[in-house]
Amino acid sequence: MHKDLVLLARTERTVRRHLLTCVVAAVLAGLLVLAQAELLSGVLSGGLTALALLPLAGVVVARALLGRLNGVAGGRTATALKSVLRARLLSRLRDLGPARLTAHRSGELVTLAGRGLDALDPYITGYLPAVAVAGVVPVAVLVRLFAADLGTAVIVLLTLPLIPVFGALVGWQTKAVTERQWRALSRLGGHFLDVVRGLPTLRAFGRARYQATVIRQVADAHRAATMRTLRVAFLSSLVLELVASLSLALVAVPVGLRLLSGSLDLRTALLVLLLAPEAYIPLRAVGTKFHAAMEGVAAADQAFAVLEEPIPGTGGTAAPAPGVPEIRLENVTVRYPGREDAALDGVSLVVPPGERVALVGESGAGKSTLLHLLLGFVTPSEGRVLIGGVDLTTLDLDAWRGRLAFVPQRPHLFASSVADNIRLGSPASDEDVRTAAAAARAAEFVEALPEGYATVVGERGANLSAGQRQRVALARAFCRPGAEMLLLDEPTARLDGRSEAAIVEATRTLAEGRTAVIVAHRPAMIDLADRVVRVDAGRIVSDRLVTRAGPAPGTEAPDHDAWAERVR
Incomplete structure (x- = not known):
């Protein structure tokens, strides 16, 4: 059995109650077979009236009522257990942060939380009760057979282990092919969702037909894996039925011969023939339900693997000194789970207080990973990150993130009002929201909306343009006046010239008096920086200073020569 699932079922009171009801009902229904066989053999032999x-x-x-109770309790057990597991999984994904979600591929996680956990139904409603019945009923049947007929009991005792032995031999192969089937399904669901999300971009670059071909190939791989799984399952059923039939034949033939010879009475013979199959049926049922439950078990393995991932940067209570801190990376290496290449490899970087640093480089070079590192979304595999001289892993991350303003490349807007999307977790008043929108050059288009700041936008800002969504994200940053550090991840990507100019001017205002780390490709954003750091394949390949008109208000101008000497 899956020890993590069983442990979860035992620790959750609601799940435990329903599961106990389901198992007890299944076992009692199985034990009633003994009474049924006694009464039926007595009536057929004439021993009872x-x-x-x-x-x-x-x-x-x-037995019918207990079977009905077993089904109802099993369904409730499955629903409760999946709800608990989904809640824990979604909570852990939230704690792991967006960087770790990217490492897993969000589409695969959606498949896991949906279709994957739904596949647990056969395991919970079928396999677990079958295991309980197989552990009790065959023993009870053997005890009754030993009391009724020693010879038959010995035959059953010797042949009974053959079913679990052959079932285990085929089950190992079943587990392997089912895991391959689940991985194929996970890839199919994940890739399909990722393609749907990126369909506008694919159509713009003429790659939609190619991705349709890729999806067809992945679907064919899943179909082939499913057929291999079904072949093994049918083979297993054939083997178990053959072993059980031969074992019953070894019981029935001697009983028939002894009955004809008169050495065995009719009532005992009928009792033996009725009870002997009931010793094998529970074990055969375990084998059958094992195959039906294997996809759910493979999904559960992946779910618990995510649940057991350590949350980066948890447990810290330290805090850096007040004021704009110095940021220092010392030989930092970051590796995502399941990937051989390091996202960052031996990176050392110093960002003095009040400096604006532009990170440039090809896509996938590690720029966004560096931002996620400063946010505490990922933990270095090697090296350390110092914030004002304090190791980031020892910081209170909630307090540290309260001192940050982060504008991602693709800001997420929720199906709520514009004001709530700008406010997003900050205690800002309506006046603060309007001020932030004006500073982000968003006030003009927001006030032109049907209900102004009360206008409800669609999920992901479906009824706003890319530039409007980006300005709402900048307004969120302006709603955090206490933020001492600004992190921007390509805020002008995919924007037209007018929107880009508005974002650049708003960013210039936002970065005043703050340390800023900006991932940028466009020259207009790079021109805001004091230093340009080029990242390639997870390494810093160049670090140069650029001319800046003067220090940001409220901060001292950094000594460029001194800082350049420290980072070379």
Whole structure:
């Protein structure tokens, strides 16, 4: 059994109650087979009168009711367990941060949290009760057979282990092919979702048809993996049925011969023939339900692997000194799980207080990873990050992030009002929101909306242009007047000239008096910087100073020669 799932079911009170009801109902229904066989053999042999049909009918009805209870309780157990697991998974994904989500691919995680966890139903409603029944009913049947007929009991005792042995041999192969099937399904779901999200870009560059071909190839791989899994499952069913049938034949033939010879009475023979199959049926059911549950088990393995990932930077309580801090990276290396190449490799960088640093380089060079490192979304595999002389891993991350303003490349807007999207977690008043929007050059288009700042935007800002979404994101940063450090990730990407000019001018105002680290490709954003740092393949390949008109208000101008000497 899956120890993590069982442990989760035992620790959650609601799940434990439903699971206990499901298992007890299944076991009781299995044990009633003994009473049913006793009564039926007695009636058929003439040892009991026709009145025995009434308790026999009662046993049959009781088994039906217990089967119904088993099904209802199993369904509730599955629903409760999946809800708990989904809640924990989504909570952990939130704590891991967006950088770790990128490492996993969001599409694969959506498939895991949806279709993957839904595949746990056969495991919870079928496999777990079947295991409980297989651990109790065969033993009870053997005890009754030993009391009724020693020879038959010995045959059953010797042949009974053959079913779990052959089931385990085929089950190992089943587990391997089912894991391949799940990985194929995960790739299919993840790639499909990623393609749908990027469809406008794909159509713009004429790559939509190519991605349709890729999806077809991935779907064919999943189909082939599914057919391999079904072949193994059918083979397993054939093997288990063959072993059980041969074992029953070894019981039935001697019983028939002894009955003909008169060495065995009819009632005992009927009892033995009715009970012997019930010793094998639970074990065969375990094998059958094991195959049906394997996809859910593979998904559960992946879910618990995500749950066990350490949350970067947790547990710190230290705080850097007040004021704009110095940022120092010392031989920092970052590796994402499941990737061989380092996202950052031995990076050393010093950002003095009040300086504006532009990070440039090709896509995938590690620029966004460096920002996520400063946000505490990822933890260095090697080296350390110092904030005002304090190791970032020892900081209170909530307090540190409260001193940051972050504008991502693709800001997420929620299905709420414009004002709430600008405010986003800050205690800003309506007047503060309007001031922030004006500073971000967003007030003009916001006030032109049907309900102004109360206008509800679609999820991801569906009814706003790219430039408008970016200015709302900048307004969020202006709503954090206490932020001492500004992190910008290509804020002018995919914008037209007018929108870019507005964003650049707003960024210039926003960066005054703050340290700024800007990931930039466009010359207009690079011109805001005091230093330009080029990143390539996770390494800093150049670090040069640029001319700046003067110090930012409220800060001392950094000694460029001294700082350049420290970072070379």
